[in-house]
Amino acid sequence: MKFAHEFKETLERECFPDHWLAAAIPYSQLKKCLKKVQRELESLGLDKETLQQLLAEQTVSPNGEPIPLVRYNLDHASSRSLRPCLSIFVHLRHGQVIDAALSPASRAFLQRLSGAHSRPSAIDSSACTTPLATPSPDVSSDDNDEDTEGELERIEVPLVFDGEFFNILQTDVDSLDALQQQEEKSMEAEIKSLGAEVSAVVGPPKRLAKSDLNRWREIFDLYVNAQVFFSSHELDHGSRSSVKAVQQLVWFQKQVQTRGLLQSFKVPSSAVAYSRFLQLNATLLQNLKFQEINKTAITKILKKFDKRTSLGASVTFRSAIRSRNFLAGSVAKKLCAQLSQEVVSTVPRAEDYDCPICFSIAWYPVRLRCSHLFCVRCVIKMQRENKKHCPLCRDEGVMNADLNNIDKSLEKFMKQYFRKETEEKQRANEIERGMEIFGDQYKHSSCVLM
Ligand SMILES: [Zn+2]
């Protein structure tokens, strides 16, 4: 399928909002403009083959260094527009192109061009169009003249449609930038308000008040594992494509369904918060799709431009373009970080409170003077073995730790949020302690009962 068709079809199929569509890359307009660019260049004798040839050649600067014969730049004419500048550097003597390295065709073209430029303004010292004498048909008469190497002149090839093409593109990137900024803002606000809603339904379980803490914990565990928009795995690290994001999102929803998490919600507003959470993900996905297809449109049209002109605009445009949002990064990455910070982390995860020595929950939590956190068992063992240094920062604070180092507020928090984990750890500690005193035959009372 031709890309123009695919682009149009995608924009229609995805039901993007109208104001998004208004900001989409005007692909067909650019394609039409590209035809004019091509015609303009051809009218100057610069068809793509000639340009390709000229771009491959070099000339010599006044201080003897090799420089490219042709330079193609996209400069900023003003803060809003790009100005393409195609300059050719040639040595001229008596109006004749004398660069020996040039192919006969290139030399003939430059001769024509320098001739064409010399006529309208004989002595014009503007930076771009350098004055040149009317070319003489007799080139060979200068061949023996060795006292001069000729003047290096810069000829700027005037390009009207090339400028138009890049201004359409820059203008559109500007509106995509503005759109994205606006979308990010509204999603940020939605993430914030959702975060508040979720934290209201996941309060620590209390005797009378209902809480969906454990269900939300499971939901967010699944969501974190799904890595919908961004992968932290070594194999495919980085932003996901929209196709992959859809797959991950479907997997996540299926898991939530299979485990019957929604049916077991106890707080009615949990269901509302969950559907808002899904909606937010859907909006993020729409944004990703819209960005993706527009970025592809830019890549495709620039590739077409280069194929028809040989000017290498794919590279030049990307370095000249100003795009703070749209081309600068991925909307998903930034918003996902915010989503995990403001929504997912409203549900504390036990893993975040693991003891770095035994890798289970740091219960009872002992905070050394260096502020690193360990479970009480591991601290006692370190003290018995006379290990003075904190394993994380080598501070000599281990032997000084006593009951005062128990982090009381964290202890309370852990009891509230990780009841199951702390009780398990407590039992494991008691068993270990019992074995230390009574030997391997020791059986914990709760084990005996079981
Ligand atoms: Zn430990």
Ligand SMILES: [Zn+2]
């Ligand atoms: Zn430490």
